[in-house]
Amino acid sequence: MFDEILEKFEGSPSQQAVIRLFLERGFSVNEEGRVVSGGIEIPYTGIARELDVDRRVVDSTTDAILADPELKRIFTNISSIPSLMDLAPVLDLAVLTIEVAAADEAGIVAEVTEILADRDVSIRQVLSEDPEFTDDPKLYVITDAELSGDLLVEIRELEYVRRVGF
DSSP states (O other), rough: HHHHHTTTTEEEEEHHHHHHHHHHHEEEEESOEEEEEETTOOOOHHHHHHHHHHHHHHHHHHHHHHSHHHHHHHTTOOOOOSSSSSTTTHHHHHHEEESSSSSTTHHHHHHHHHHHHHHHHOOEEEEEEEEOSSSSSSEEEEOOOOOOHHHHHHHHHHTTTEEOOO
């Protein structure tokens, strides 16, 4: 799906950058063509400055989104969720990062969380990057407890796991 969205902007790398930012941050486009996060409007100038593009690129991207029924359906309904990953050091949480060989296989999250549950590890949040939105998707598990080395080894030995980080 991500590739299909970007193809619609293949003639404009700047508009593709805007689309990537919207998807990464969960920014929506409302019916008036304004970029929003929830009910908060995000000025085009701020987006343009972040991407080092002209403000008009953001404006033309939102116009294109609203003109395309499929894009409109996606970008008027997208939303963001808060992530504890960056807060983990401040809140004394642990972040387990798991890279897998085939991120679109069924049961990855279930198996990893089952291993943690079997060891009475409380999970605060699980974030899974969508294999359609990133080339190297990862699974992030944020926990209250420090994770033992043998637990990390057990997860690392799962057949689909390429790498485990802590």
